[in-house]
Amino acid sequence: MLITENILVALAGLKANIMRSLLTMLGIIIGIASVIAIMTVGNSITIMVNQTMQDLGANNLQMGVMQKSQNNESSDTGMNYGEGYVRELEDSDLISQEMLDDFTTEYKDNIQYVLLTQDIATRWDNAKVSKGNTSANVNLQGLNADALKFKNLKMISGRQFIGHDYKEAKRTCVVSDKLVDRLFDGEYDSVIGKEIEVTVSGNYYKYYVVGVYEYVQESFSFGASDNPTTDIYVPYETARIQTHNQNKGIQYCDLVTTIDTNNDEFATQVRDFFNIKYYSRNDTYEVVCISMTSMMDSMNSMISMIQLALSVIAAISLVVGGIGVMNIMLVSITERTKEIGTRKALGATNGSIRLQFITESVVICLIGGIIGILAGVGLGTLAVKFMGYEAAVSVQSIVIAVGFSMAIGVFFGYYPANKAAKLNPIDALRYE
Amino acid sequence: MGDNTMLDLRNIHKSFFIGTPNEFEVLHGVNFHVKEGEFVSIVGQSGSGKSTLMNIIGALDRPTAGEYTLDGVDIEKAKDHELSILRNKKIGFVFQTYNLIARTTALKNVELPMMYAGMSKGERADRAKMLLEEVGMKDRMHHKPDELSGGQKQRVAIARAMANDPAIILADEPTGALDSATGRLIMDIFHKLHEEQGKTIVLITHSPELSQETQRIITLKDGTIMGESTGTWQGLKVKEDA
Ligand SMILES: Nc1ncnc2c1ncn2[C@@H]1O[C@H](COP(=O)(O)OP(=O)(O)OP(=O)(O)O)[C@@H](O)[C@H]1O
Ligand SMILES: [Mg+2]
Numbered sequence: 001m002l003i004t005e006n007i008l009v010a011l012a013g014l015k016a017n018i019m020r021s022l023l024t025m026l027g028i029i030i031g032i033a034s035v036i037a038i039m040t041v042g043n044s045i046t047i048m049v050n051q052t053m054q055d056l057g058a059n060n061l062q063m064g065v066m067q068k069s070q071n072n073e074s075s076d077t078g079m080n081y082g083e084g085y086v087r088e089l090e091d092s093d094l095i096s097q098e099m100l101d102d103f104t105t106e107y108k109d110n111i112q113y114v115l116l117t118q119d120i121a122t123r124w125d126n127a128k129v130s131k132g133n134t135s136a137n138v139n140l141q142g143l144n145a146d147a148l149k150f151k152n153l154k155m156i157s158g159r160q161f162i163g164h165d166y167k168e169a170k171r172t173c174v175v176s177d178k179l180v181d182r183l184f185d186g187e188y189d190s191v192i193g194k195e196i197e198v199t200v201s202g203n204y205y206k207y208y209v210v211g212v213y214e215y216v217q218e219s220f221s222f223g224a225s226d227n228p229t230t231d232i233y234v235p236y237e238t239a240r241i242q243t244h245n246q247n248k249g250i251q252y253c254d255l256v257t258t259i260d261t262n263n264d265e266f267a268t269q270v271r272d273f274f275n276i277k278y279y280s281r282n283d284t285y286e287v288v289c290i291s292m293t294s295m296m297d298s299m300n301s302m303i304s305m306i307q308l309a310l311s312v313i314a315a316i317s318l319v320v321g322g323i324g325v326m327n328i329m330l331v332s333i334t335e336r337t338k339e340i341g342t343r344k345a346l347g348a349t350n351g352s353i354r355l356q357f358i359t360e361s362v363v364i365c366l367i368g369g370i371i372g373i374l375a376g377v378g379l380g381t382l383a384v385k386f387m388g389y390e391a392a393v394s395v396q397s398i399v400i401a402v403g404f405s406m407a408i409g410v411f412f413g414y415y416p417a418n419k420a421a422k423l424n425p426i427d428a429l430r431y432e
Numbered sequence: 433m434g435d436n437t438m439l440d441l442r443n444i445h446k447s448f449f450i451g452t453p454n455e456f457e458v459l460h461g462v463n464f465h466v467k468e469g470e471f472v473s474i475v476g477q478s479g480s481g482k483s484t485l486m487n488i489i490g491a492l493d494r495p496t497a498g499e500y501t502l503d504g505v506d507i508e509k510a511k512d513h514e515l516s517i518l519r520n521k522k523i524g525f526v527f528q529t530y531n532l533i534a535r536t537t538a539l540k541n542v543e544l545p546m547m548y549a550g551m552s553k554g555e556r557a558d559r560a561k562m563l564l565e566e567v568g569m570k571d572r573m574h575h576k577p578d579e580l581s582g583g584q585k586q587r588v589a590i591a592r593a594m595a596n597d598p599a600i601i602l603a604d605e606p607t608g609a610l611d612s613a614t615g616r617l618i619m620d621i622f623h624k625l626h627e628e629q630g631k632t633i634v635l636i637t638h639s640p641e642l643s644q645e646t647q648r649i650i651t652l653k654d655g656t657i658m659g660e661s662t663g664t665w666q667g668l669k670v671k672e673d674a
Binding site: 002005009012013016338339341342343344345346347348349350352424425426429 | 487490492493512513516517519520521525527531533534535536544545547548549592596
């Protein structure tokens with residue numbers, strides 16, 4: 001009852017001094033707005049990253065040959081940075097087909113697919129297929145049979161690769177319906193068997209089309225367009241030859257595990273298998289294996305850390321804002337000393353005076369907070385849109401912001417309010 | 433009218449700047465008694481200590497020495513919190529400078545003491561309207577203080593003083609800032625409260641004519657009571673008949 005009355009009094013006071021109120025709130029507005037904007041951007045990036053990783057396959061493991069981490073041998077001798085020369089990767093350091101076969105037989109219950117890919121042109125290479133004046137943007141990637149299967153392509157016409165495409169490294173390819181729409185007037189059947197030419201920074205690659213798949217837009221892409229960059233797939237061996245990858249072994253591959261497999265545990269087993277059986281006598285290189293889930297976890301916690309650090313910096317401006325509120329409350333109380341005296345003469349207790357001014361400071365901070373939230377959501381959304389992602393506002397951060405601005409109101413309003421409450425009634429009344 | 437003592441002040445002293453070289457005493461042992469239902473005025477030169485005495489009577493300030501009971505309550509022993517409740521329930525203040533709360537309407541001003549008393553919203557609005565009607569301000573109840581004339585403000589202030597039906601009304605120069613015709617109007621409201629509702633009223637005034645309208649006139653000089661006389665007032669009815 002007293003609260004609603006106090007809120008009305010506070011609002012009337014703010015309205016009477018709009019400019020002053022706004023300037024007072026500015027610190028709070030800026031503080032809350034930056035926290036909310038940071039949270040919105042961070043939240044959106046987290047969701048985007050997770051979605052992208054999910055698309056890549058949440059039950060994936062990434063395995064690869066990497067230089068041994070130094071700390072085993074050198075840490076006890078102290079500083080060893082740049083100690084010397086690292087032996088270059090040789091064929092004998094790579095994972096051979098025999099090792100891989102041994103591994104997949106050993107863990108056939110855990111492994112669903114072994115994905116081998118060889119990029120010829122990624123989205124940054126501006127690869128194109130041209131016909132007359134029109135051209136289609138493409139990525140060009142070599143896939144092994146498992147990787148192609150894992151893509152789970154929906155074929156519109158033609159076929160995927162068969163045994164001899166891989167074994168003989170045929171120059172065959174599978175293209176998207178979007179590419180056919182653009183360059184071959186959507187004639188999905190008659191394009192089969194035709195030769196296309198892909199231009200990648202001055203190099204030409206020629207393939208025969210054997211199949212057309214239905215293009216599915218990525219969950220997070222840089223805006224929808226009628227000329228999306230679509231993938232052209234070629235056999236893994238073909239891609240290796242064309243990129244002059246003459247290594248006799250494999251440096252990186254992805255593993256898709258079965259549903260029952262615990263990826264984090266399995267990653268350790270994979271490491272142990274290779275490192276004990278094949279790499280124990282290798283002086284420089286070893287096999288590392290990390291699960292997508294643990295990568296996602298560490299990515300998420302990294303984003304959260306950055307978010308937290310930035311928010312703490314932004315929160316400092318909230319403290320500055322709070323001090324501004326405290327300052328204006330002290331001014332307001334001095335201005336209204338006579339009013340306080342009158343209220344006391346009319347029977348206001350110290351408690352009700354204190355409540356009145358704390359309410360007033362909370363109202364200032366809350367209004368500032370709400371303006372800040374709106375500004376922060378706006379700015380954050382704009383920034384995320386500018387980066388080309390979908391904005392995801394963090395509801396949690398809004399709730400926290402509202403709570404936090406009220407807390408600032410109470411914290412920085414308490415001292416002035418208490419000062420007002422403790423005024424001697426007659427001194428307050430006589431104040432000129 | 434009852435014979436019960438409303439105010440009982442014995443040997444009241446009041447000093448300022450206590451413990452400093454500037455220390456000086458304003459009230460030098462004042463004895464002052466008011467019975468329930470009395471209308472008393474306090475007169476005296478400027479600086480004689482009238483307001484100082486009134487502030488002690490109104491429990492806004494504490495005496496340096498002496499004993500004071502208000503309507504049976506021992507004031508020196510009361511805590512700050514209890515004094516707030518006492519001011520709220522038993523005392524109605526009318527100030528020379530009106531002291532209405534700016535930015536809130538006449539109605540809200542009158543409601544204020546009732547709000548502090550914890551009365552419900554509907555109840556206090558009804559009572560505030562009734563009180564404003566009594567002082568002839570009902571048609572202006574939604575106006576803010578800066579939209580009212582001095583006399584109108586003082587009428588709102590009197591309605592506010594009556595909000596919790598106090599035992600005593602304390603008015604420190606309520607007509608001091610008004611012209612004589614408006615002052616007359618305000619005095620008539622006090623007479624009405626006194627005669628029709630039996631309110632105890634203590635009035636400070638610089639006007640000899642207005643003090644003559646009260647039952648007892650106390651003269652204060654340099655912080656002591658110099659004398660007491662009886663007013664010539666015959667009651668509102670007599671004046672109207674004349
Ligand atoms: N809070 C105070 N601090 C210091 N001196 C005070 C205070 N209040 C009153 N005085 C002093 O006490 C004396 C009496 O003041 P008071 O206001 O009671 O006079 P008054 O009779 O009401 O005068 P007036 O008729 O002008 O209103 C004055 O000398 C005044 O300066
Ligand atoms: Mg005075």
